[in-house]
Amino acid sequence: MIKKTICLIFFVLSTTVYAQDDVLKVTFRVGKHQNFYRFVFICEKPEIIHSINVNLLNNGKIKLTFPESFEIEFEGRLLSMQDRIKDLKTVRQNLNSFIIETSKIQQIKVLKYEDPLRLVIDAYFEEQPAEEKVKMVSILIDPGHGGKDTGIQFKDKNEKDIVLYIAKELASKLTQKGIITVLTRASDEEVSLRERIKIENRLKPLLFLSIHLSSAESFIIYTSPAKKNISKEKLSKILLNENKAIKIFINKLKESFSEPLYQEKLPAAVLKESSVPALMIEIPKRALIFDKDYLNKITDVFVQTIEQNLKQKARSDKANNE
Secondary structure (H helix, E strand, O other), X not given: OHHHHHHHHHHHHHHHHHHHHHOEEEEEEEEEOOOEEEEEEEOOOHHHHHHOEEEXXXXXXXXXXXXXXXXXXXXXXXOOOEEEXXXXXXXXXXXXXXXXXXXXXXXXXXEEEEOOEEEEEXXXXXXXXXXXXXXXXXXXXXXXOEOOEOOOEEOOEEHHXXXXXXXXXXXXXXXXXXXXXXXXXXXXXXXOHXXXXXXXXXXXXXXXXXXXXXXXXXXXXXXXXXXXXXXXXXXXXXXHXXXXXXXXXXXXXXXXXXXXXXXXXXXXXXXXXXXXXXXXXXXXXXXXXXXXXXXXXXXXXXXXXXXXXXXHHHHHHHHHHO
């Protein structure tokens, strides 16, 4: 009886240790500067770093959503569900979200680096100069649907998972090229249209790209027929940059794929309420088969298109300033 009891205790303890070893561990570092905090998150898994979704909440708190449950380690100790680090408060809302509470933050700048692999958040106490804002986010990628909203379905596959896969691959490849990229969602979560619009207009990326699947075997590029609450001068610049981006996308997609391509106007909220150049692209429903070669080809073409678009914009801005 005693032997059985000892064996049972040993088994339970061993199982607990192994279970803890399976939990994702993320190292957290903090640095405070004159007008901003620098938060660094280090993890050995590239797919985790590229999948962390970072949002600045209305109350100035920073929320990170991880793709799986995790533990945060700070200076050799694991943070509890509610903890303090100097003048910071950290809160674990659930198994995959982490909130940093501090003095009200006005802006955040999110960067992802490969060598060493890490996520860096610069959280500013005050507004940055206009020239710094331009450098903050180059591309905001919006994977459509999420959570209960599955989008188009085919057998055991659905739109929300396919577009998330493409968005994460695209973000990873763009980040490797030094292009600052943020996702509106990085896991299977519901993000309302209103929240997507808030993220879009807060970050003010150089380009907002919403990705969906088409119900047909074709590419469709959507833009809004009108914009809300934007001055004529600003609107003309937005539409000019939108049109340039569309032309590059059309040329690259036609060069690379045999499927037909259409361009349409759509009064979708994420397009008409955007204060930046905004496109919505539907990719052929063939993507539901989840042929990785096909999906990776789409991703590579998107990367080439975005690179060309940013280079063209940089040349145009330089010419206008001379």
